[in-house]
Amino acid sequence: MKQKLEALELELRADLKKADSRDALEGIRIKYLGRKGHVMDLFQDMGKLSAEEKPKAGKGINRFKQLVQDGLKQRQVELGKLTKQKSLNKAGTFDITLPSVRRELGRLHPITLVIDEISSLFVEMGFQIVEGPEIETEYYNFEALNIPLEHPSREAFDTFYLDASHVLRSHTSPVQVRAMEKLKPPLRVLVPGKVYRPDAVDASHSFMFHQVEGLLVDENISMAHLKGFLSVFARKLFGEQTLSRFRPHFFPFTEPSVEVDVTCILCQGKGCRVCKGSGWLEILGAGMVHPRVLEAGKIDSSKYSGFAFGMGIERVAMLKYGIEDIRLFYENDLKFNRQFGG
Numbered sequence: 001m002k003q004k005l006e007a008l009e010l011e012l013r014a015d016l017k018k019a020d021s022r023d024a025l026e027g028i029r030i031k032y033l034g035r036k037g038h039v040m041d042l043f044q045d046m047g048k049l050s051a052e053e054k055p056k057a058g059k060g061i062n063r064f065k066q067l068v069q070d071g072l073k074q075r076q077v078e079l080g081k082l083t084k085q086k087s088l089n090k091a092g093t094f095d096i097t098l099p100s101v102r103r104e105l106g107r108l109h110p111i112t113l114v115i116d117e118i119s120s121l122f123v124e125m126g127f128q129i130v131e132g133p134e135i136e137t138e139y140y141n142f143e144a145l146n147i148p149l150e151h152p153s154r155e156a157f158d159t160f161y162l163d164a165s166h167v168l169r170s171h172t173s174p175v176q177v178r179a180m181e182k183l184k185p186p187l188r189v190l191v192p193g194k195v196y197r198p199d200a201v202d203a204s205h206s207f208m209f210h211q212v213e214g215l216l217v218d219e220n221i222s223m224a225h226l227k228g229f230l231s232v233f234a235r236k237l238f239g240e241q242t243l244s245r246f247r248p249h250f251f252p253f254t255e256p257s258v259e260v261d262v263t264c265i266l267c268q269g270k271g272c273r274v275c276k277g278s279g280w281l282e283i284l285g286a287g288m289v290h291p292r293v294l295e296a297g298k299i300d301s302s303k304y305s306g307f308a309f310g311m312g313i314e315r316v317a318m319l320k321y322g323i324e325d326i327r328l329f330y331e332n333d334l335k336f337n338r339q340f341g342g
């Protein structure tokens, strides 16, 4: 019995040393402590011993049983430490061939890009950027711009009313008057911003869109200055080959008034689907500031004159980038937004 126990003890130590997983430890437990395990066998053998030998053998077997239990516990603790060390080693080293975590960079919206480009062209020509409120009074949106109540032209600037005297501005022109009230001539301002009109939404209309307004007031400003500034601007924005055409038009706040066309940037004036075969694209409205508007801005119209223009940003962006539906600007689809600029 004593020899048997000694042999089993050696075997147990070897088994424990080899065990490298929970499953292996469980195997050892079954092998020694299971119903058909070594300890059970030993107790059976003990039954065959004489009465004096039994107590000694019993003690030996119990000691061995304890040895198995302690050994399993100890090995389990060791294994836990080992696996922890292994995962630490793994985390401590890294694979330099793995692709890095991408950093998402933001992009400017195409409308912002066009506003920035137009702004910097006019800043080069001495204009300063100013902004005005989107919630506007009826006075600035209409009266001060020589659009009296009941005048049919109010319909052309169809408007969202907030209450009896406040509107969502239907154009950026009210900022002409606000700028004149604050700045004394000579003045050159450029006003980008949102405007609102209750239009049915389709591929080329939106209830909200962007305009940029320009205003220059000085002594002896004539239509020649208007044509000069706007032709240079068109060439800088659309390319040196671009021609400008000034067609007579009507706006209540300018006299005379014009609409300005540029050679179609898609067909270079040959005639295509976008310019409807004409070779020209309308890009803005302009004119010589009406004396009543100068007076509303507290500027002496006998001493000063000026020109003003207003342009739709979405239209320019659509032409520049070949975008066919205005609604794409407002859907916030990153697949669309990411295509433009740096």
Ligand code: PHE
Pocket: 170, 171, 172, 173, 213, 251, 254, 285, 286, 287, 308, 309, 310, 311
């Ligand atoms: N405010 C006009 C519009 O929204 C554009 C314009 C501005 C025309 C300045 C002439 C002068 O259509």
